[in-house]
Amino acid sequence: MGKGFYLFQGVLAGVFFSLSPILIRLLPRLDAFSIGFYRLGLASGIMFLVAFLLRELGRRGLGESLLLGLILGGHFAVFILSVKHTSVMNATVLVNTAPVFAALISWGFLGMRPGARGWLGVTLGVIGVTLLFSERLSLEVGVLGEVEALAGALLWAVYLNVGRRLRLKTHPLRTMPHIYLSSALLLLLLALAAGGLSTPYPREVPVLLGLAVLPTCLGHTLHFSSLRGLKPYQTSALALLEPVLASAQAVPLFGEVPEPQALLGGGLILLSIYLVSSEV
Numbered sequence: 001m002g003k004g005f006y007l008f009q010g011v012l013a014g015v016f017f018s019l020s021p022i023l024i025r026l027l028p029r030l031d032a033f034s035i036g037f038y039r040l041g042l043a044s045g046i047m048f049l050v051a052f053l054l055r056e057l058g059r060r061g062l063g064e065s066l067l068l069g070l071i072l073g074g075h076f077a078v079f080i081l082s083v084k085h086t087s088v089m090n091a092t093v094l095v096n097t098a099p100v101f102a103a104l105i106s107w108g109f110l111g112m113r114p115g116a117r118g119w120l121g122v123t124l125g126v127i128g129v130t131l132l133f134s135e136r137l138s139l140e141v142g143v144l145g146e147v148e149a150l151a152g153a154l155l156w157a158v159y160l161n162v163g164r165r166l167r168l169k170t171h172p173l174r175t176m177p178h179i180y181l182s183s184a185l186l187l188l189l190l191a192l193a194a195g196g197l198s199t200p201y202p203r204e205v206p207v208l209l210g211l212a213v214l215p216t217c218l219g220h221t222l223h224f225s226s227l228r229g230l231k232p233y234q235t236s237a238l239a240l241l242e243p244v245l246a247s248a249q250a251v252p253l254f255g256e257v258p259e260p261q262a263l264l265g266g267g268l269i270l271l272s273i274y275l276v277s278s279e280v
Contacts, residue, residue: 006229007238007277009222014241016219019210021246022253026207027200032080033191034198035211037184040073042212044180047173047221056173064166065175069182071159076183077190079152086145094149096129096240099276101157103233110161112231114279121275122233124268125240131265132243132258160232167227176221230277237276240269 027035051057082091099122106112114122166175191197200208226235244266247258258266 001229003229006226010226010230010235010238010277011241013219013223013226014238015245016215016222017239017242018215018245018249020215020219020242022249023207023211023214027204030198030200030204031191031194032083033077033187033194034200035208036073036076036080037187037191037197038200038208039211039216040076040180040184040187042209043216043220044177044184046212046217047177047180050217051173051177054173056171057177058174061166061170061175062178064162065178066182068159068163068166068175069179070186071155071162072179073183073186075152075155075159076187078148078155082145082148082152084145085148090146091149091152092243093130093133094146095152095156096243097126097150098153098156098160099125099233099236099240101154102160102236105157105161106232110164110232112233114231114233117275118233118279121237121272121277121279123272124275125237125272128265128268128270128272129240129243131261131268132247134261134265157232157236160227160236163224164227164232167224172221172225176217176224179224180216234276234279237273240273244269 024035030038048057079091079095082095103114103118103122107114188197223235223239226238230238247262247266251257
């Protein structure tokens with residue numbers, strides 16, 4: 001498959017990712033750790049079933065898959081904690097600096113040095129995310145939440161760089177069930193440590209299934225699969241479609257009309273995605 005095929009996967013993943021905050025808004029009663037556990041636990045079960053039906057189940061790369069799942073679960077965990085210790089917008093902006101960390105790790109450990117176009121794209125992406133949420137950013141909070149959000153960005157970057165090696169030698173259907181499983185187990189432990197696992201009402205189950213199927217089974221699996229043809233920082237940059245598309249969907253759904261600087265930020269993000277993805 002050519003690069004265009006994997007770019008399409010990455011873009012489609014960003015589209016599915018954008019449904020995540022919309023669906024989470026429909027679960028105000030459940031705590032974040034419980035949502036994460038149900039989302040990833042259901043996704044793991046679904047992916048195990050799909051892999052079994054398609055005869056893709058196997059143990060190749062099992063250890064790496066379980067490790068990646070812990071890294072992914074750690075990403076979710078520290079991001080959730082950052083939201084508790086700082087503003088949602090501060091946490092969102094900082095966790096979306098992941099392309100910067102991904103580029104630095106790719107350069108330092110994999111020898112994939114981004115060119116001028118790549119660095120410009122990554123920089124514009126971070127500026128764009130900042131502008132997108134600038135109206136609700138706050139400087140009057142402690143530093144713990146900001147550190148946790150940056151840790152989430154770093155873990156995401158590590159996940160993509162480590163995951164690329166696994167993706168090059170295995171099919172996603174053989175790895176994603178185990179990745180989601182170990183992520184879910186980590187979040188379950190954290191939910192229990194934080195006071196217990198919330199039980200969803202029957203009306204919340206379809207929303208949780210939507211979270212498991214759309215941004216996770218489809219979105220994240222496509223995101224991971226795109227690593228076969230893209231560099232980790234390119235894949236990470238494509239995920240910046242999430243805040244842009246989620247903000248656009250929030251206009252008709254929740255009446256959240258973006259300010260002019262947010263529109264400029266969205267435009268910069270789209271430009272950054274073009275620059276990063278078009279780099280050879």
